[in-house]
Amino acid sequence: MSDSNPPTFLSTVLGTLEALAEPGTEPLPGLVSPDPLRPYVTLTFAQSLDAKIAGTGGRQLILTAYGRHRVEGRMRTMHDGILIGVNTAVNDNPQLNVRHLPFPTQNTHFQHYHHPRPLILDAQLRLSPTCKLLTNAAIGAGKAPWVISSAPPPADGFFAAEGAAEAVQEWEERKAALEEAGARIVLVERETLHPELPPTTTDLPVHAVLKALKDEGIRSVMVEGGARIIQSFLSASGTSGLVDTLIVTVAPMIVGRDGVGYGEGLEKVPGLLHLKTEVMGKDVVMGMKVVKV
Numbered sequence: 001m002s003d004s005n006p007p008t009f010l011s012t013v014l015g016t017l018e019a020l021a022e023p024g025t026e027p028l029p030g031l032v033s034p035d036p037l038r039p040y041v042t043l044t045f046a047q048s049l050d051a052k053i054a055g056t057g058g059r060q061l062i063l064t065a066y067g068r069h070r071v072e073g074r075m076r077t078m079h080d081g082i083l084i085g086v087n088t089a090v091n092d093n094p095q096l097n098v099r100h101l102p103f104p105t106q107n108t109h110f111q112h113y114h115h116p117r118p119l120i121l122d123a124q125l126r127l128s129p130t131c132k133l134l135t136n137a138a139i140g141a142g143k144a145p146w147v148i149s150s151a152p153p154p155a156d157g158f159f160a161a162e163g164a165a166e167a168v169q170e171w172e173e174r175k176a177a178l179e180e181a182g183a184r185i186v187l188v189e190r191e192t193l194h195p196e197l198p199p200t201t202t203d204l205p206v207h208a209v210l211k212a213l214k215d216e217g218i219r220s221v222m223v224e225g226g227a228r229i230i231q232s233f234l235s236a237s238g239t240s241g242l243v244d245t246l247i248v249t250v251a252p253m254i255v256g257r258d259g260v261g262y263g264e265g266l267e268k269v270p271g272l273l274h275l276k277t278e279v280m281g282k283d284v285v286m287g288m289k290v291v292k293v
């Protein structure tokens with residue numbers, strides 16, 4: 001049973017028909033952020049009935065086909081950027097382009113759809129210079145990724161950690177290799193009360209990431225996961241309202257306790273206003289507006 005129509009579903013959920021980019025065009029500025037200091041943010045992922053987004057040890061799950069690919073592909077044409085965590089980039093080696101959409105009628109190749117800019121949260125620069133995002137970009141099958149990072153802590157001075165000089169040198173070498181392969185490194189500031197000390201976490205502050213992306217001209221971002229990124233964005237949304245829309249695909253399967261979930265450890269959660277639910281093939285796709293509680 002299916003009454004699915006991804007364009008209509010997305011125009012209802014994202015609030016604008018104009019933003020559905022036609023082949024060969026950039027997305028229109030239909031997705032307008034309520035905050036001029038950050039892009040419009042759509043958080044979207046697919047999960048099993050027991051709220052798992054990956055299998056044991058982070059193994060990629062082929063959760064859905066019909067609903068996810070059609071909605072996801074359309075959504076990708078509607079956003080300037082598509083953001084994932086570095087673990088997803090390393091584990092899944094994704095392409096993050098619009099190859100699952102049917103060929104455009106007036107053009108002959110899917111490259112005529114707007115490709116979103118891949119954005120990888122990766123403080124330690126673990127992305128491989130030979131990943132598909134970079135090899136695809138080199139042949140025009142997607143935009144070159146931007147790797148969002150932050151400068152490593154100082155390598156000298158009284159508080160410098162043991163091995164800090166080597167760590168800085170290795171980070172610089174990885175940066176050079178990624179740039180050589182076509183990536184752009186975007187640095188964000190870490191706020192810390194003690195900038196002289198090594199940071200206690202490598203997680204990049206979500207609001208600083210979004211501000212840096214807006215400063216670089218990214219007007220809308222689709223955040224695709226994985227689990228830690230979903231947690232960070234949901235938490236940031238619970239405290240500071242940084243996510244606008246949540247679109248979740250639920251597949252009719254159960255993964256079990258060894259799968260990767262995102263709910264554990266979520267302290268602050270945002271409020272949700274249901275907009276539309278649609279059956280697509282065997283999957284259920286839900287669209288919600290994120291509201292302050």
Ligand SMILES: NC(=O)c1ccc[n+]([C@@H]2O[C@H](COP(=O)([O-])OP(=O)(O)OC[C@H]3O[C@@H](n4cnc5c(N)ncnc54)[C@H](OP(=O)(O)O)[C@@H]3O)[C@@H](O)[C@H]2O)c1
Nearest residue numbers: 045046053058085086087088202204225226227228229232
């Ligand atoms: N079902 C779906 O829709 C879907 C979508 C995407 C991914 N996935 C699955 O998710 C799994 C990976 O999830 P994951 O939780 O292991 O990793 P992840 O969320 O993809 O990446 C997390 C990593 O990103 C870096 N990071 C930088 N800033 C961060 C921040 N503010 N918040 C969180 N992380 C930040 C950290 O790298 P460092 O530790 O190096 O600093 C962190 O370890 C994969 O197996 C993939 O298949 C599923």
